[in-house]
């Protein structure tokens with residue numbers, strides 16, 4: 451079977467040959483930034499917004515990247531195009547960019563790093579990982595590990611070193627392997643999941659943690675626009691678990707699954723029927739925007755599972 455291609459430092463190579471140095475600072479120190487977009491109906495969604503956020507992450511972390519955003523977009527399309535036919539009809543692709551500070555020089559000095567490592571790859575959206583929660587609603591748990599404060603590392607930068615998030619997930623999954631994390635900031639305010647933003651509904655208002663503690667998700671921004679277009683007020687601020695325990699609805703939001711209804715926080719039910727009425731309207735508005743029924747698409751992958759097992 452033909453392999454997917456990967457863009458690596460100026461060349462398109464088969465995935466199995468896309469290798470980088472063991473001395474790359476991304477490998478040695480997690481000295482890297484990344485971004486992730488996806489396709490809907492095989493069409494990239496908000497590609498330019500993701501590339502612009504990648505470049506903001508690069509500027510903040512001072513990555514020595516020479517490629518312009520326009521060239522990055524061009525090379526991204528060159529990766530997507532040959533990889534798309536390898537997808538099934540109901541599949542879509544994740545699009546993943548990684549920029550590292552390059553190979554560690556012998557001096558090991560950050561000042562001697564002049565050539566970023568640039569990787570663009572795709573892989574299928576992992577629908578089976580989240581599909582069943584689309585209708586049941588996810589279980590969410592707050593770990594003791596707090597989100598890195600903005601005074602240490604600005605959460606708006608999408609840095610590849612996810613140890614803060616990974617430790618939070620490990621703690622949550624030790625208690626409930628199927629649960630999702632909802633990290634708090636150092637003051638106990640709601641922050642975000644390891645790979646998603648968080649929303650809840652209170653008295654008809656859509657509430658979400660303020661931008662200073664979180665990655666400013668492109669899904670989050672799109673949902674805020676959709677909610678306002680539906681006439682729903684949106685409140686960004688500092689909230690605590692109390693606000694979610696007493697909420698009418700809640701959901702997680704990220705590129706991979708768009709909107710994932712939440713059923714429980716720390717074992718306590720959130721709201722009633724899942725998805726709640728506003729979550730449902732937002733999912734419908736999202737479907738209209740991207741031209742895909744995101745729930746049906748995810749569920750179709752669950753139906754495939756028993757067949758795959760039988761074979």
Ligand SMILES: Cc1ncc(COP(=O)(O)O)c(C=O)c1O
Pocket residue numbers: 486615642643644645646647664665666667668669670703704705706
């Ligand atoms: C920590 C974190 N928060 C939020 C998000 C959601 O961002 P987006 O909607 O742009 O995918 C992500 C996405 O990977 C993330 O890693």
